[in-house]
Amino acid sequence: MKAGGSISIWFFIGVSLLFNGVLILAAGIYQYVQPPETPTVLFNLHAGIWWGAILTLLGAFYCLLYRPSRMKAQ
Amino acid sequence: MTALLAFATNNRLVHLHTVDLAIIVFYFVLVLAIGFYLKERANTGEDFFMAGREMTAWIAGLSFLSANLGSLELMGWAGSAYQYGILAAHWYWIGAIPAMLFLALVMMPFYYISKTHSVPGYLKLRFGESSRALSSVSFAFMTVLMSGINMYSMALVLKIVLGWNINFSIWVSAGTVAIYVALGGLRSAIFNEVLQFVLIWAGALLIPILGLIEAGGWSGLKARITANASAEYTHLWSTLGSAKDNPMGIHWTGIVFGLAAVISMGYWTTDFLVVQRVLTAKDMRAAKMAPIIGAAFKMFVPFIVILPGLLALAVLPMKLMPEAQAIATGGHSYNEVLPLMLARYCGPGLLGLGITALIAGFMSGMAGNVSAFTTVWTYDIYRAFIRKDASDHHYVNMGRWCTVLGVAISIGTAYLVMDFKSIMDYVQALFSFFIAPLFATVILGMLWKRASPAGGFWGLLAGTASSVAMWAWVKVDPSALRYIALSPYAKDMAENMYRALWSCIICFLITIIVSLLTKPKPEAELKGLVYGATDIPSESYVTVFHRPWFWATVVGVVFIALQIAYW
Numbered sequence: 315m316k317a318g319g320s321i322s323i324w325f326f327i328g329v330s331l332l333f334n335g336v337l338i339l340a341a342g343i344y345q346y347v348q349p350p351e352t353p354t355v356l357f358n359l360h361a362g363i364w365w366g367a368i369l370t371l372l373g374a375f376y377c378l379l380y381r382p383s384r385m386k387a388q
Numbered sequence: 389m390t391a392l393l394a395f396a397t398n399n400r401l402v403h404l405h406t407v408d409l410a411i412i413v414f415y416f417v418l419v420l421a422i423g424f425y426l427k428e429r430a431n432t433g434e435d436f437f438m439a440g441r442e443m444t445a446w447i448a449g450l451s452f453l454s455a456n457l458g459s460l461e462l463m464g465w466a467g468s469a470y471q472y473g474i475l476a477a478h479w480y481w482i483g484a485i486p487a488m489l490f491l492a493l494v495m496m497p498f499y500y501i502s503k504t505h506s507v508p509g510y511l512k513l514r515f516g517e518s519s520r521a522l523s524s525v526s527f528a529f530m531t532v533l534m535s536g537i538n539m540y541s542m543a544l545v546l547k548i549v550l551g552w553n554i555n556f557s558i559w560v561s562a563g564t565v566a567i568y569v570a571l572g573g574l575r576s577a578i579f580n581e582v583l584q585f586v587l588i589w590a591g592a593l594l595i596p597i598l599g600l601i602e603a604g605g606w607s608g609l610k611a612r613i614t615a616n617a618s619a620e621y622t623h624l625w626s627t628l629g630s631a632k633d634n635p636m637g638i639h640w641t642g643i644v645f646g647l648a649a650v651i652s653m654g655y656w657t658t659d660f661l662v663v664q665r666v667l668t669a670k671d672m673r674a675a676k677m678a679p680i681i682g683a684a685f686k687m688f689v690p691f692i693v694i695l696p697g698l699l700a701l702a703v704l705p706m707k708l709m710p711e712a713q714a715i716a717t718g719g720h721s722y723n724e725v726l727p728l729m730l731a732r733y734c735g736p737g738l739l740g741l742g743i744t745a746l747i748a749g750f751m752s753g754m755a756g757n758v759s760a761f762t763t764v765w766t767y768d769i770y771r772a773f774i775r776k777d778a779s780d781h782h783y784v785n786m787g788r789w790c791t792v793l794g795v796a797i798s799i800g801t802a803y804l805v806m807d808f809k810s811i812m813d814y815v816q817a818l819f820s821f822f823i824a825p826l827f828a829t830v831i832l833g834m835l836w837k838r839a840s841p842a843g844g845f846w847g848l849l850a851g852t853a854s855s856v857a858m859w860a861w862v863k864v865d866p867s868a869l870r871y872i873a874l875s876p877y878a879k880d881m882a883e884n885m886y887r888a889l890w891s892c893i894i895c896f897l898i899t900i901i902v903s904l905l906t907k908p909k910p911e912a913e914l915k916g917l918v919y920g921a922t923d924i925p926s927e928s929y930v931t932v933f934h935r936p937w938f939w940a941t942v943v944g945v946v947f948i949a950l951q952i953a954y955w
Binding site for chain 1: 405407410411414415418421422425447579582583586587590594598601602703731732733734735736737738740741744
């Protein structure tokens with residue numbers, strides 16, 4: 315489904331996931347290197363790192379697949 | 389804006405870091421960007437009010453579900469799961485899935501073939517102007533009031549959780565919704581709802597995953613709940629034999645006949661807030677597939693809403709309590725389940741995404757209300773009764789102003805609720821008065837050719853009036869609840885189920901009786917509106933795997949399996 319001219323809604327979703335994923339991943343890595351004084355429950359699982367990585371990969375995939383230049387070509 | 393958010397932050401349940409604020413601010417920027425980007429595609433009435441009727445089944449289906457998945461839905465039902473256990477899942481399973489499939493397979497062809505732009509619009513075609521007037525005025529009125537109540541509730545939660553000023557939360561979130569819906573119309577609302585749907589899952593999914601790890605899986609969770617509360621909290625059906633055997637105080641007939649057969653059917657098949665999304669589908673097959681896709685996702689929403697409530701029962705060290713008691717004692721209320729669980733597991737970044745999920749839920753619900761209100765006001769009230777012959781451009785402009793007006797009324801309601809909190813109970817009750825009887829009117833209109841215009845109108849009026857009368861009876865004499873809900877052990881939730889059931893039955897009977905005594909519409913005028921007078925396109929040209937009934941069967945089988953698994 316294309317929005318407006320040639321940008322798909324899935325591209326917007328990809329941008330959102332990519333942006334959030336990168337920030338969460340970076341925050342997770344920072345917390346891994348510098349653990350907080352009052353960690354959250356199950357901090358040892360470092361959810362920020364793997365959840366951030368999943369969102370980043372998913373976001374990048376959607377951005378590439380639905381990038382405006384590719385949509386225009388179709 | 390980050391500085392503004394930080395400024396608005398005072399006392400709070402959770403502390404946000406810069407990265408969390410950046411995620412929240414980016415969300416606001418993105419939804420506004422989508423609104424501005426789609427402005428060029430909202431120039432005609434068909435574009436602005438019906439999103440050009442070109443949505444794919446996936447977009448329409450996810451939007452159909454997202455419009456319902458408001459923040460109150462998320463936080464309220466997570467709190468209900470803490471309070472009532474897994475019984476709260478009935479509102480996601482039997483209280484939604486059969487109705488969504490029924491909408492897809494039985495009702496959608498008539499909505500779609502009639503090319504109506506709204507549910508009141510269908511009533512006009514089927515029963516005439518008086519039925520449309522009754523349903524459109526009540527719907528428009530109730531929708532903006534409900535939107536305001538949701539807005540206030542969300543602002544209250546943001547105040548408790550984040551310490552945000554109530555005025556700040558109301559104006560920023562309402563202003564954002566007003567801008568993106570006024571600019572891009574229904575298409576903008578739908579696209580943002582799909583984005584919000586993805587963010588809700590991305591932000592909320594970690595809680596059940598980490599919660600189950602902490603609790604030791606489902607068996608560990610059940611053992612902890614049994615120790616902390618009662619084993620009844622983890623059974624879906626086995627405790628419904630008597631109202632006194634379960635935390636909700638309800639009998640299985642209330643769930644099956646009140647919730648599933650009436651309230652759920654009424655909401656998912658006739659509430660224009662959700663039906664409008666499906667009407668934007670690009671063709672009949674997409675229109676039928678959209679509710680099925682919505683149903684497939686709806687089945688798994690309890691994973692991010694009900695399960696966190698159950699997990700809170702198992703792992704939280706403190707006891708949660710009703711709102712009034714929490715305010716009086718300084719404790720935590722049921723509605724704080726999700727934020728408490730977020731704070732328990734989520735560090736910087738994840739917390740921001742979780743809060744964004746809650747805000748996204750609120751905004752999708754509000755945009756749904758506002759865009760539905762705009763369409764009903766412009767097409768079913770303004771064009772029908774105030775100005776009949778204006779240009780398409782005029783109605784689009786009216787739609788844009790009406791969006792702003794709808795948001796303004798919602799804000800006004802939010803402030804009204806702040807001063808007179810009992811209004812919340814009254815308006816929520818008022819909303820329920822119209823949904824249950826409306827289902828009886830619409831379904832008789834679609835499936836029975838003999839239903840006459842007079843029958844439709846008087847049935848709807850009688851059903852609504854009887855619902856109001858039952859509600860007033862219990863208000864005046866609370867002991868009357870035992871008669872309406874058929875049990876001396878019945879609680880508030882049971883009253884809603886049975887009141888809906890009785891009002892639907894009354895509407896049904898009055899419609900039939902009056903129809904048999906009055907003149908029906910000629911069959912030629914029922915073409916495209918009623919079963920037996922409508923040619924429904926065959927789906928034989930597509931493979932079995934592309935047919936709606938095949939996927940409806942798959943969803944139905946999974947739904948039944950879930951009932952058995954959690955019996």
